[in-house]
Amino acid sequence: MVAPRVSAKTKIFELEIVLVEVAPSVRRRVQVPGEIDLAVLHGVVQSVMGWTNSHLHEFEIAGRRYGIPDPDRPSQGVADETKAKLFRLVKAGDRFGYIYDFGDNWTHEIAVEAVETAEPGVRYPRCVAGQGACPxxxxxxxxxxxxxxxxxxxxxxxxxxxxxxxxxxxxDPNRFDPDEADRALEWLAWRPLASTS
Known part of the structure; x- marks a missing residue:
């Protein structure tokens, strides 16, 4: 499968992902193309936080739930995350939720810190900051x-x-390696915007 390409029109969403009510604090700051769907954002959260994608998950945005719908239980009201593009659902300043592992109930708050223009030659998604080890x-x-x-x-x-x-x-609950977190996103890499020089 050919990786998508960042274009001059691509908007980059800077997101802060915080694992709620965990001490010491666990947070990551990532930059992702706004055109990604929520299934890809799920991959971003799993990779950058350090989870192993071993359990179910769900996003909650503006009162609507997104995830992997159960075809045998359509009444659950879960919208298909593969059909939900990030840029169509949120804007700068918005916050939304992500729950991973309905047994352990790991709740994440995701804030859209900024929406910016893509930088030429930069690989997205990328991790630009963080704190604390994933439980x-x-x-x-x-x-x-x-x-x-x-x-x-x-x-x-x-x-x-x-x-x-x-x-x-x-x-070590305080351990965080920014390079390791960024490398964990390489499998989701879009082809970078070409330099204009």
């Missing part, structure tokens, strides 16, 4: 994550060794 999958949501961190921080905690082994070794 491990299946840790038990916000409260499970708090318990997980408490167990790891205290070698005398009765669950310390078990949680350390489950995590595959030490876990």
């Amino acid at each position: 491990p999958e299946d840790v038990g949501g916000i409260w499970g994550y708090e318990d997980f961190q408490a167990a790891l921080a205290d070698p005398a905690h009765p669950d310390h060794a078990e949680r350390l082994e489950w995590a595959g070794g030490p876990f």
Whole structure:
């Protein structure tokens, strides 16, 4: 499949993605072409946050839900995310929601910080900033994550060794590598706008 190309008309949406009610704070700032659909934005969120796309998800924008509709349950009222373009749904200053893993219920708030012109030679989508490590999958949501961190921080905690082994070794909730987060988006790359020089 040929990657889409950024054109002179492409608007770049700068989004701040914040994992709600998690401490320490987990946030990412990304720039994406406005023409992407919400299915691609789902891929962006998964990749840049550090999730593994192992669970269901859903967007909520202006009171409407978007995701993967269940053909056996059309009454659920979930619009098809593959048919919903970002630039048609939001503008600068808007905020919307994204939930990942309906069991752990990871709620993200996404803010449209700016809408700008594409820069020649720049790969989009890209991660331009961030903070904090993504919680491990299946840790038990916000409260499970708090318990997980408490167990790891205290070698005398009765669950310390078990949680350390489950995590595959030490876990730093403050860790964020901007280059790693940006590289995670390479699989979604659009062909850059050509330089005019």
